[in-house]
Amino acid sequence: MTNTQLFTNAKVFTGASESAFASAFRVADGVVDWVGDAAEVADESSIDLGGRTVVPGLIDSHTHPALMAGTAAAVECFPPAVMSVDDLVTVLTGHAPHVVAPDAWILGRGFDDTKFPDGRMPTAKDLDLVSTERPVLVWRCDAHSAVCNSKALEIAGITAETPDPEGARFERDENGQPNGVLTEIAAVAAVTAFIPAPTRDEQIDAVVVLGEEFASRGIVAVCDLLSTRLSDPLEVFRAAVERGLRTSVALYPGWNPAHPLAELTDGDKAGQVRIAGVKVILDGAYSNRTAWVHEPYPQSCDHGLRVVEDEDALAAGEWARRNGVQLAVHAMGDRALDRVVDLFGDMQPWLDGIPSVRIEHATIVTDDYVHRLNEARMHFGIATHTVFFFAEYDGYEKALRAEQVPDAYPIARLYDGVEALSLSSDRPATAWSGADDVMLSIEAAVRRRTYNGIDFGPEAAITVAQAMLLYTARARLVSPLENVGMLQPGFDGSFAVLERDVFTVPTDEIASVRVAETWIRGEQAFVR
Numbered sequence: 278m279t280n281t282q283l284f285t286n287a288k289v290f291t292g293a294s295e296s297a298f299a300s301a302f303r304v305a306d307g308v309v310d311w312v313g314d315a316a317e318v319a320d321e322s323s324i325d326l327g328g329r330t331v332v333p334g335l336i337d338s339h340t341h342p343a344l345m346a347g348t349a350a351a352v353e354c355f356p357p358a359v360m361s362v363d364d365l366v367t368v369l370t371g372h373a374p375h376v377v378a379p380d381a382w383i384l385g386r387g388f389d390d391t392k393f394p395d396g397r398m399p400t401a402k403d404l405d406l407v408s409t410e411r412p413v414l415v416w417r418c419d420a421h422s423a424v425c426n427s428k429a430l431e432i433a434g435i436t437a438e439t440p441d442p443e444g445a446r447f448e449r450d451e452n453g454q455p456n457g458v459l460t461e462i463a464a465v466a467a468v469t470a471f472i473p474a475p476t477r478d479e480q481i482d483a484v485v486v487l488g489e490e491f492a493s494r495g496i497v498a499v500c501d502l503l504s505t506r507l508s509d510p511l512e513v514f515r516a517a518v519e520r521g522l523r524t525s526v527a528l529y530p531g532w533n534p535a536h537p538l539a540e541l542t543d544g545d546k547a548g549q550v551r552i553a554g555v556k557v558i559l560d561g562a563y564s565n566r567t568a569w570v571h572e573p574y575p576q577s578c579d580h581g582l583r584v585v586e587d588e589d590a591l592a593a594g595e596w597a598r599r600n601g602v603q604l605a606v607h608a609m610g611d612r613a614l615d616r617v618v619d620l621f622g623d624m625q626p627w628l629d630g631i632p633s634v635r636i637e638h639a640t641i642v643t644d645d646y647v648h649r650l651n652e653a654r655m656h657f658g659i660a661t662h663t664v665f666f667f668a669e670y671d672g673y674e675k676a677l678r679a680e681q682v683p684d685a686y687p688i689a690r691l692y693d694g695v696e697a698l699s700l701s702s703d704r705p706a707t708a709w710s711g712a713d714d715v716m717l718s719i720e721a722a723v724r725r726r727t728y729n730g731i732d733f734g735p736e737a738a739i740t741v742a743q744a745m746l747l748y749t750a751r752a753r754l755v756s757p758l759e760n761v762g763m764l765q766p767g768f769d770g771s772f773a774v775l776e777r778d779v780f781t782v783p784t785d786e787i788a789s790v791r792v793a794e795t796w797i798r799g800e801q802a803f804v805r
């Protein structure tokens with residue numbers, strides 16, 4: 278027997294266009310089979326949504342659930358709670374008594390030194406105040422860098438004689454001694470390799486909890502852009518489904534030339550949790566001036582970091598083509614962005630319907646660059662962010678020249694110029710607690726204002742409906758997650774009911790609009 282639910286008396290944003298609204302819809306066995314006007318149907322058993330606004334289940338197309346689940350033991354050190362080195366030491370010291378297992382590390386994540394009064398990076402000396410007995414490590418908000426205490430350096434065997442890993446640095450004091458600051462992923466990995474991994478059971482439970490958090494934000498589908506820190510992400514996420522995870526998950530494991538990925542089976546590429554691609558990191562991040570740029574950073578001759586060589590990026594692309602999945606390239610700096618098109622622009626796309634090559638972040642996008650993307654033979658998509666300039670303005674202020682601001686995260690230009698486009702959170706690599714609150718990103722897209730009230734290229738503003746499409750119907754064009762992002766016959770009966778009408782609230786109240794209920798494939802997954 279078919280299980281049919283009729284939802285009426287709502288303002289339903291269907292995702293079909295910026296202005297497509299309905300007032301009712303029906304879900305049969307978890308799938309939408311009708312959308313329209315409540316006056317057309319009469320059913321006593323219908324679910325009255327009380328006139329509230331409904332949006333298709335939201336898609337966060339660049340986030341890091343595997344990293345979050347794998348580091349669930351880390352205490353949150355994000356702004357606005359941590360705004361100084363002292364705050365950081367206080368939070369970690371408060372967390373230390375909870376770390377009881379004999380070999381456990383005291384871990385934190387999310388600090389943003391650019392928001393500290395003197396912009397000072399914490400060092401091992403600061404973290405030694407938390408503990409000298411136990412290793413301590415805190416990931417910086419960009420998740421590309423970290424700082425650890427002396428005990429952690431000792432355990433990792435990093436001394437004055439240890440050479441820097443390729444594309445990364447162990448920062449050092451004036452005597453050449455490592456000072457605990459680990460810049461870029463290879464340096465961080467040299468230390469985090471010694472952190473005992475959570476058990477498989479703990480990993481699975483952490484994924485289930487994350488799925489509940491996603492549902493509380495109206496998020497029903499995510500792309501995991503690195504799938505790191507879990508023993509076997511595909512297996513762990515699928516085990517989490519058995520324990521109740523409802524989120525659809527597309528995994529993008531990282532490309533490591535030293536440990537090539539196994540070839541995929543058809544089964545790996547289908548289902549609620551699937552491998553959707555491979556990720557390559559081409560450069561660093563603007564927020565700590567390591568994005569790879571054409572013109573040097575202000576007051577320097579530094580062009581940032583280029584993290585992989587062409588041949589490795591091409592090898593990752595070859596693997597993606599051979600396995601029929603996407604290549605996702607982290608590229609922030611204008612030079613890295615150009616490199617992506619240099620390397621892949623003339624190639625024949627290998628996927629139908631969705632971009633063969635996704636560009637992650639894409640900080641500086643000029644009109645010329647949009648033109649280059651559209652002229653290319655390759656089909657490119659972009660996952661970008663407005664929460665970045667909102668939350669990390671202090672870093673961008675130092676890294677961007679004034680004339681670059683209009684080209685930084687120019688959402689209006691991207692909205693018009695790049696069809697496969699999404700807004701996303703990059704949580705937990707964004708310097709804000711709860712960065713995956715979709716309404717925060719939407720408010721930033723609409724107001725173009727930073728957390729501290731500074732206008733950031735207001736001419737790039739878009740409307741709420743446009744921003745909502747970048748979390749729904751347009752976001753679904755960026756990855757192979759099917760049947761999400763629209764309330765249309767044939768799509769999943771996955772949607773969020775909002776407490777207030779995000780389309781009409783004053784723009785400075787968008788971020789305070791909360792999700793009241795989330796339904797996934799016809800089942801209520803969250804109610805506030």
Ligand SMILES: [Zn+2]
Pocket residue numbers: 339340341502703706
């Ligand atoms: Zn990321």
